[in-house]
Amino acid sequence: MHTQTLLHQVLQMPHIYLFMRELEESLAKEQEARAKYYELMDAHKRVEFINGEITTPFFDSEKHNLVIQQLGKLLQNFLDKHPVGTLFVSNAHVFLTRNTYIPDICFFSAEKAKHFTPKQEKFPAPDLVIEVLSRFSERIDKMIKFADYEAHRISEYWIVDADRGFVEQYHFEKYEYEMILKTNHGLLKSFAINGFEVPIEAIFDSELNKKTLEKN
Template sequence: MSNNAIKNDRVYTYADYLNWPENERWEIIDGVAYAMAPPSTTHQRIIGNLFVEFATFLKGKPCEAFIAPFGVTFDKTAKDETNPHAVEPDITVICDKSKITAQGCKGAPDLIIEVLSRSTASHDVIKKRRLYEQNGVLEYWIVDPSNQIITRFHLNEELFKYREPEYFARDNTIIPISFPALEIKLEDIFPDTTEE
């Protein structure tokens, strides 16, 4: 991510996030604003495939899946002017309806999925992983389109830390820890490598 895609001249907050022009997409982590890169076709295809799996499975159930752009901020009690975090995960699954607001989610979602792009890979793998772990996101998936692998982190709630990551390749089936009845074949998620 280039320096002109980062705003760190002051502490940015959720209030800034709510007031940016609609044609600009920024995320805020620890008061630093990061520009969001335009997604590739492969990125969007993978998100769409995953979202369909979750939305279909969760239909009529208490949990709900949301696709980006959908804002997530973690502290339910913080004022917008002081909250230093606002992110837009690719897919967000929320089971506590009280966390869903008109602007997005306030509080930790149950599951977050991020699909890597070249410009944001380190951001998703390092900064967001730490943010999600510290704020109690139970399950975090990092989807790597280039290598067609999903890395899954699952929170050890007693230690408030993620357990060792698990890896799932294109020929595997992944079962979300929160939804053991949902089996997702990754060959249905990742595009055929001969397409692009």
């Protein structure tokens, strides 16, 4: 739901002030949970903060991990030859206005990355986010993160299904994400990383992944 649509609905509520009071109380409690989240983050715990709750990302299968590694290699191989930005694989805390995520893979343009410091732990909205689905993350990746990334106008979002070998690619256009493709074959071309394209099968097939890396 777009922000303006939601705002219009709230403004039509006759009990809007009671609603706002309850909302403020809930958000105050959420800040207490966020303070605890900061403590865990300072202790180098791998945790996310999603809608007021502290959660731990799950890597529930070897295939899930393998796909992250293989896609990360394809992207980094391109960036080593074309340094147009910085890539993080499962190790960047992305702070949005309410929630904090650790994307499986995220990319920042050189313009954004030039402001980063070696010990930086908190990062802004990336230009590209990639989430690889797991049994535990599918609802979050497809609903909560999708809506949040869209609301913060993150240029590009890929949802990768390691079990089915499918990729969904979204590109932010005007006010919302437009689906560019949802397929298990063909070329995947990035909007955020100019010039990067890869056979979708090379994300999932280890032998094709190696051949693609050698070729490029």
